[in-house]
Amino acid sequence: MANGGQPVTFLRYPGGKRRMLSFLSEHIPPRDKIRGCYVEPFVGGGAVFLWLQPKRALLSDINCELIDLYKCIRNNPQGIWEAFERIPEGKEAYNQMRKLRHRDLDPVMGAARLLYLNRTCFKGMWRHNGKGQFNVGYGGAARRWVITRQHLDTVAKLLQRVSIEYGDFEPMIDKCKSGDFIFVDPPYRPGMKEQSNAHYVGQQFTFADQQRLALALLRASERGVSWTMTISSHPDILRLYPNYRIIPMPRGTGRTPGVLTSESGEVIILNIK
Ligand SMILES: C[S@@+](CC[C@H](N)C(=O)[O-])C[C@H]1O[C@@H](n2cnc3c(N)ncnc32)[C@H](O)[C@@H]1O
Structure with missing residues (x-):
């Protein structure tokens, strides 16, 4: 795979x-x-990890519910699948599920609920209101059964020897050593086209965070850590990385997976040759 x-x-x-x-x-x-x-x-949905399937890994994110979901899939994919299957279909059932609070549920039901909300909410967004309640509207059930029990079993196997941690990126990068490789996919720069990153949990990722990230990656480079980052091509961002290789990234069309068009406004920045 x-x-x-x-x-x-x-x-x-x-x-x-x-x-x-x-x-x-x-x-x-x-x-x-x-x-x-x-x-x-910044593991999010973990597309690169799940594709690469590395032998040893550390995955982390500031979204603690997402991290709970990864940990629970690692421990009990079967239990989550059975609970996921039992959740009723439709907008009303979705709204009932949405009202529940993650912290009031046992880990398996909490994970099944998150998976259900993610698979049936509008565009897979992951947004909370000021009170910390998930507030994305219903999107329909068309994508619910695209995943199967086998998906969860496969993901659980891949997570067996993986450290999964909740937290900010900086300490995670700071503990990387020579020989480690980091894939860096932060929220893109707020401002200009993207005023906010409201589709992610927690506070906005500000320009000060981008500066913190650039410094953490500089320190990592000095320790012999390799990394590849995807990021917006905004000039303010590019100025933070004067000494690295920058490659423009083609854009996925969003309609045809794998088909690429030009001019995405995104780049790859990397410290490997
Ligand atoms: C662009 S998404 C990652 C998407 C992922 N690469 C994928 O393929 O699904 C960015 C992620 O950064 C996380 N994030 C935002 N601020 C963070 C912070 N300060 N430290 C760690 N993670 C953060 C968000 O919760 C979100 O999951």
Whole structure:
């Protein structure tokens, strides 16, 4: 499955990299060439991890419910699938599920609920209101059964020897050592075209965060860590990376997976040759 075949993505994720895999694969080392750990500090739907299937990995994200979901799939994919199957279909059932609070549910039901909301909400968005309640509208059931029990079993197997952590990117990058490889896919720059990153959980990813990220990646480079990042081609961002290779990224059409057009406004920045 790695480096070819159907990727085993199980989440719909804004900014997910599934459609970019054929292009990205040219700029990510094959798993046998990664001497240390594969690290993804903005894991989201984990498209690159699930495609590459590295031998050792650390996955993290600031979205703690998402991290709970990964941990629960690793431990009990069967239990989640059975609970997911039992959740009724339709807008009313969706609204009932949406009202529940993650922290009030046991881990398996919490994970099944998140998977259900993700598979049936509008465009796979992951947004909360000021009170921390999931507030994306209903999108329909068409994508609910695109995933199967086998998907969850496969993902669980891939997660067996993986560290899964909740938290900000900076400490995750700071603990990387020589020989590790980081795939970096942060929320793109707010401002200009994207005023906010409201489709992600938590606070906005500000320009100060972008600066923090650039410094963390500079420190990582100095320690001999390799990394590849996807990011917006906004000039303010590019100025943060004066000494690295920058490659314009083609755009997935959104309609035909894998078919690429030009002019995405996104780039790959990398410190590997
Ligand atoms: C572009 S998405 C990653 C998509 C992923 N590569 C995929 O293919 O599905 C960016 C992720 O960064 C996370 N994030 C936002 N701020 C963060 C922070 N300060 N530290 C770590 N993760 C953060 C969001 O929760 C979101 O999951």
